[in-house]
Amino acid sequence: MRFTPNEDQAAFLSVLAQMTEAPEAGWKASPDWSRFDYSASLDRMLEDNGFFECAREPTLGLVAAASLTYQLARVPALVECAATSTLRALFAPDLPRPVAVIETDPLQAVPFLPTAKAVIRLDGDKIAVAQLEPGVVQEVSSLFAYPMGKLAAGAKLDWQTVDGDVHDARAVWSVATAAELAGCLKGGLDAVVKHVSERQQFGRPLGAFQAIQHRLAQAATKAEAAYWLALRAADRRTPADAALALGYTQEASGRVVQDLHQFMGAMGLTLEHPLHRWTYRARLLRAGLGGPTANLRAYYARKWTNA
Amino acid sequence: MDFEWSAEDRAFRARVRAFLEKELPANWPEIARHGPGSREQTEFSLEFCPKLAAAGLLMPHWPKQWGGGDRPTWEHFILGEEMWAAGEPRGAQYMNVNWIGPTLMRFGSPEQQQRYIPPMAAGTAIWCQGFSEPDAGSDLARLRTRAVRDGDDYVINGQKIWTSYAGLAHNCFLLARTGDGASGKAGIAIFLVDMKTPGIEVRSIPSLIGHGDIHETFFTDVRVPASARLGEEGQAWSIIGYSLANERVGIPRYEMASRVLDQMVQELRRRGQGDDAVIQLRAGSAAANCEAARILVYRTVEMRSRGEAVDAEASLARVAVAEAEQSVTEFGMEFLNDAFTGDDHPVFLAHHERAIVTGIAAGATEIQLGLIARRWLGLPNGAA
Ligand SMILES: Cc1cc2nc3c(=O)[nH]c(=O)nc-3n(C[C@H](O)[C@H](O)[C@H](O)COP(=O)(O)OP(=O)(O)OC[C@H]3O[C@@H](n4cnc5c(N)ncnc54)[C@H](O)[C@@H]3O)c2cc1C
Numbered sequence: 001m002r003f004t005p006n007e008d009q010a011a012f013l014s015v016l017a018q019m020t021e022a023p024e025a026g027w028k029a030s031p032d033w034s035r036f037d038y039s040a041s042l043d044r045m046l047e048d049n050g051f052f053e054c055a056r057e058p059t060l061g062l063v064a065a066a067s068l069t070y071q072l073a074r075v076p077a078l079v080e081c082a083a084t085s086t087l088r089a090l091f092a093p094d095l096p097r098p099v100a101v102i103e104t105d106p107l108q109a110v111p112f113l114p115t116a117k118a119v120i121r122l123d124g125d126k127i128a129v130a131q132l133e134p135g136v137v138q139e140v141s142s143l144f145a146y147p148m149g150k151l152a153a154g155a156k157l158d159w160q161t162v163d164g165d166v167h168d169a170r171a172v173w174s175v176a177t178a179a180e181l182a183g184c185l186k187g188g189l190d191a192v193v194k195h196v197s198e199r200q201q202f203g204r205p206l207g208a209f210q211a212i213q214h215r216l217a218q219a220a221t222k223a224e225a226a227y228w229l230a231l232r233a234a235d236r237r238t239p240a241d242a243a244l245a246l247g248y249t250q251e252a253s254g255r256v257v258q259d260l261h262q263f264m265g266a267m268g269l270t271l272e273h274p275l276h277r278w279t280y281r282a283r284l285l286r287a288g289l290g291g292p293t294a295n296l297r298a299y300y301a302r303k304w305t306n307a
Numbered sequence: 308m309d310f311e312w313s314a315e316d317r318a319f320r321a322r323v324r325a326f327l328e329k330e331l332p333a334n335w336p337e338i339a340r341h342g343p344g345s346r347e348q349t350e351f352s353l354e355f356c357p358k359l360a361a362a363g364l365l366m367p368h369w370p371k372q373w374g375g376g377d378r379p380t381w382e383h384f385i386l387g388e389e390m391w392a393a394g395e396p397r398g399a400q401y402m403n404v405n406w407i408g409p410t411l412m413r414f415g416s417p418e419q420q421q422r423y424i425p426p427m428a429a430g431t432a433i434w435c436q437g438f439s440e441p442d443a444g445s446d447l448a449r450l451r452t453r454a455v456r457d458g459d460d461y462v463i464n465g466q467k468i469w470t471s472y473a474g475l476a477h478n479c480f481l482l483a484r485t486g487d488g489a490s491g492k493a494g495i496a497i498f499l500v501d502m503k504t505p506g507i508e509v510r511s512i513p514s515l516i517g518h519g520d521i522h523e524t525f526f527t528d529v530r531v532p533a534s535a536r537l538g539e540e541g542q543a544w545s546i547i548g549y550s551l552a553n554e555r556v557g558i559p560r561y562e563m564a565s566r567v568l569d570q571m572v573q574e575l576r577r578r579g580q581g582d583d584a585v586i587q588l589r590a591g592s593a594a595a596n597c598e599a600a601r602i603l604v605y606r607t608v609e610m611r612s613r614g615e616a617v618d619a620e621a622s623l624a625r626v627a628v629a630e631a632e633q634s635v636t637e638f639g640m641e642f643l644n645d646a647f648t649g650d651d652h653p654v655f656l657a658h659h660e661r662a663i664v665t666g667i668a669a670g671a672t673e674i675q676l677g678l679i680a681r682r683w684l685g686l687p688n689g690a691a
Contacts (some may be wrong), residue, residue: 001309001310001311001312001313001381001609002308002609003308003310003605003606003609003610004308004310004613005308006308019690033382045344048557061671064308064405159454166663170643185689188686191576193684193685193686196686197685197686197687204687204689205687205688207686207688208686208687208688208689210673210677210689211590211681212681212686213551213677213681213684213686213689214673214676214677214683216680216686217626217675217676217677217679217683217684218626218676220623220677220679220683221603221623221626221627222599224392224448224603224623225600225602225603225623226599228602228603228606229599229602231308232602233308234311235308235309235310236311244594244595244598247592247595248596248598248599251592251595257581272513293588293597295591296587296588296591296592296595297584297587297588297591297593298591299590299594299595300572300587300590300591300594302591302595303591303594304573304576304581305581
């Protein structure tokens with residue numbers, strides 16, 4: 001076992017770190033107080049440098065794509081990465097991007113659809129893709145920190161089936177979702193740790209109170225386990241490992257998100273502080289692919305019944 | 308990154324399993340039911356460990372110089388998983404393998420090494436750890452047992468408590484204060500004490516975790532030669548820092564939890580309850596907690612195998628392990644209650660009995676959470 005990246009992965013991650021530390025990735029409030037800040041320039045930097053194709057590179061692989069998704073989820077700015085760097089890279093590399101993913105109900109609102117150029121469907125027994133022509137998507141005003149939209153009722157899309165097993169694709173998408181959720185938890189945790197280290201009440205930093213330390217330490221334990229389970233699932237690419245990583249992270253995320261908001265106080269409820277950028281992605285991702293109950297039951301089925 | 312066992316690791320695990328299969332008697336679950344500190348299990352270990360040693364499976368990771376095989380850290384860990392999951396047939400001797408032996412190799416005098424390491428390597432030495440005292444638990448630096456220099460000797464007076472295995476131990480790895488009462492961490496030394504020395508009295512404490520496991524150990528005018536001191540006066544704290552870093556993730560408790568959970572699910576499936584959605588959810592969740600604990604523990608082992616120092620990573624792992632064990636116990640108690648109220652599932656009972664320890668021994672969960680907060684998250688120092 002080796003928990004450290006190989007040489008190519010290390011180089012990939014170090015260039016990525018420069019990009020995620022650049023001002024494009026950082027916090028700025030949206031001029032219209034929208035809940036997300038799509039960074040077209042960060043997106044372009046990543047695309048131009050081939051980052052989104054890493055899953056197809058033998059020495060980088062799905063582990064690199066999961067790491068990429070995780071690291072981008074840690075920054076306040078938004079880029080469509082999870083679907084592009086996993087499903088598109090592995091199953092439909094010629095599809096235009098950004099892409100949106102339909103997991104279950106083709107009429108439900110999903111992230112990125114209003115800005116996506118293509119959509120991938122995993123709800124049937126085949127992997128289906130379609131390009132999005134103007135007018136087929138209806139934007140939805142949403143609680144969550146993504147551009148959200150749904151397919152307009154009666155919209156005609158030109159669905160094409162692509163090669164690949166839909167169970168494998170769902171496993172890959174579970175890995176991507178787990179990695180993105182783990183990254184959101186870590187991004188939010190880092191922001192709250194910074195806040196409670198600086199904010200003083202009762203003559204000392206909030207972070208010196210043991211009640212807060214212990215709950216943040218518990219959150220850190222879960223976030224760390226989630227990160228490694230996501231990477232292991234990416235390395236193994238089995239439905240069991242994918243369901244485990246996603247189910248564990250979703251189950252853990254409820255309490256973690258609640259605590260992150262708790263310790264940020266009223267400031268965490270504003271759109272002037274970035275906390276919501278992580279927590280209002282996490283709250284949606286917690287329900288992804290059926291949510292913790294469905295994914296933990298899927299893990300049970302894979303582990304104990306070979307289903 | 309690579310999260311799979313190597314072919315070599317797998318072959319080693321198969322060897323350990325084959326050995327256990329062959330050497331554990333049919334009534335082993337009954338013996339193991341009473342815990343690693345019980346008389347039954349300790350006596351068993353004195354027969355079992357020499358066989359392990361002869362097969363090269365007692366301390367494969369130790370240096371050749373001390374009878375080991377210079378094998379990778381991972382083999383030590385695979386061995387620990389298989390032994391603990393089997394109910395720990397090494398009894399108390401896992402401590403020698405995990406940390407007392409390595410501590411003596413690093414800090415012992417040549418005489419101490421010659422005297423104590425060969426019996427450990429032969430599988431015939433039982434040690435106990437005399438750290439905790441009635442007024443010094445989590446706050447170990449407050450310990451009061453005194454060792455006063457008298458010519459070429461030290462005279463030791465004081466009381467230890469919760470001392471596992473003390474009833475049958477040959478030797479004690481003892482912490483005592485050589486400085487004055489206010490000397491704190493800087494005034495403590497380690498003594499390697501023969502448990503037959505006059506003045507030592509051991510009383511077993513009746514407990515929830517198996518008979519003969521924990522004890523009170525009294526020291527009244529116990530005279531030991533100065534050569535029994537390990538390291539210098541005042542050096543104890545840095546030495547045990549090294550020792551306990553090895554101990555904190557020393558017991559692979561998630562492995563037993565995960566195997567017990569597997570047996571619980573098999574039993575429920577036999578009973579035709581495998582399709583119950585609630586059981587599937589709760590079992591999936593408990594299994595996920597076991598895997599979370601496992602991967603955090605593996606991360607620390609992997610760091611150690613690369614020679615990297617393990618710090619708060621060990622605390623993260625321990626917090627997750629305590630949670631995993633608890634969720635497996637709760638699962639069993641809820642869905643297989645009759646297996647816990649009766650006595651035909653000794654393995655379930657043994658798990659139930661042991662799981663209560665994890666959040667307390669070797670540094671309570673709150674102590675681990677404090678370490679994570681300050682050393683992992685970098686939060687400011689609070690009250691304790
Ligand atoms: C099965 C078992 C075997 C053991 N074997 C040995 C042995 O062989 N040798 C040996 O020396 N010792 C042994 N111990 C003792 C063990 O090291 C101590 O139990 C442990 O250090 C905790 O000390 P305590 O029990 O005195 O609890 P205390 O220190 O009294 O603490 C009680 C509880 O208070 C909380 N707490 C304590 N400090 C803090 C804090 N700063 N902040 C917040 N909460 C806190 C924790 O929840 C803790 O569990 C054993 C213990 C057990 C359970």
